[in-house]
Amino acid sequence: MSNRRDFMGMALGGFTALGGLGALMAMKKTWDPLPSVKSAGFTTIDLKDYKENELVTEKWRGKPIFVLKQSKELMAKTTDETKKRLIEVNGDHYMVCVGLCTHLGCIPGYDKANESFLCACHGGVYDATAMVTKAPPPRGLDIPPFKIEGTKLVLGGTCPEYEKMLADGTTLKV
């Protein structure tokens, strides 16, 4: 008798747990970003529109994207390490980064005179390639995934140049 009751209890418990897991999975999926949100995640910019040492802020996935065409003077200051952060198109170098501080996500401001970015929230500083030069930010600004198409850049796409940046740790996946 007791064995039969145990069996009924375990069978009921098992099916209830299964249903519960299914419900949890449905709840998790309901909280996922919608397909429309994901598919709206591509932005195309044309690199020939930008002027040297003049910061332009674009928008991609609701985030600010910093584009800074590097002048000769700026290029002279780069090291092997920071040069890897730039995108080269037609011989020109561009810094293209997500304009959110890697510390806690505030937007750093560009100081043209000092050719550096300062985050007002907690005092982080980045150079013109958006490499961090003063803590607390743990790393340089992240580079968004991109695909080079002629002089155009499709943010959200991917290409060998971007894959290389990911592979050698120049940027993290955003």
Added chain:
Amino acid sequence: MAHFDENAKPFSHQWLNERLAVDTLKRVMSAEYWIPKNINFLWAMGMVLAATFGILLVSGIFLLMYYNPSVDLAFDSVNYTIMTEVGYGWLWRHIHGVGASLVFLIIYIHMFTGIYYGSYKRGRELIWISGMLLFVLFSAEAFSGYMLPWGQMSYWAGMVITNLFAGGSLHADGFVEWIRGDYVPAQAFLSRFFMLHVLLMPLLIIGGIVFHFGTLRLPHVNNQDGEDFDFEEAAALWKSGNKKESKVIPFSPVFLSKDVFVMGVYFILFFYLVFYHFEFAMDPVNFDPANGLSTPAHIYPEWYFLWSYEVLRPFSTDVGLIAFAIAQVIFLTLPFMDRSPNVAPANRRGKFHIWFWAMLADMLVLTFMGKLPPEGIWSTIGFVAAIVFFALWIALPFITKSEKKL
């Protein structure tokens, strides 16, 4: 079936008693729920909190009728529709804003009263733990509500706080996007925090309050001397008419009348703030609509989160996150970190007396430093205060272990 008198008049006392046991209910819930006599006004904070929660609920219901949880309309539905068009809409908003701030002031007083008088000791651990769970729920309720006006502070507080869930070097960005339902706080984010604020969190809070009351029933309320006496004996004395000799009073109407007096004083302050100084609960930065392409110069939370924010701030990202996470839950462990068996007010407990005031002072310093920009000497003071916070918690088991038995 129970006995139902066929002659009882519908809705008469007897009729209700047979169907609902109203007399038993009244006896168990109030007339014979015993409270010690040896208490002071600080024992009224629980009912003050319950009343403030009630006021937040009522004012929230009226705000809910005109609030529009859409990223395009939310800001105007609060700052234009509710504030200028709706009759007395400003009143509900100011009550809701001031109430949200004061509820935390009273929670902190309630907490530190418990710490001072040792009301978390053996037998009362669950009162303390359920109370701290309520603190966590109220924090989530306050944060989700802060998103709703969709001003600059709403947006950027939402951005910074959800970023904490990336876990620093773990870079769990997918998890952050999952919480937001988007790459940045946007429509999905606003809608789900709206749901949390008006439904899920209030439900959990109501459940938490019922649980908190439940944990109080068997161990009873503590008293000013931490005296352990026989409640049944004291209650029998009261019921036999020896009210003066008895150490207890019934919850209703005797204790409740004391509560109502304290509430009266509290509500004078409350409505003074609602009518004359509501601006302290309204950050000017949040009167600019949310803009994902411009960060306000200084982002700081409301005053009641400043101490834990300051624990996060002076360290590097990972250490700061760990410190922050520990600070959020460390108070839950108080009944087990305090190794002394003494249930007594802190002023009779030697080193614990110093610990109590040092902890209170340190949290005040953290609170003030959290509001100031993180520069120069303020940075250093904040850093030292954060270290002292953890040092005090590490010291607690040792100083209480060596405490003399009273």
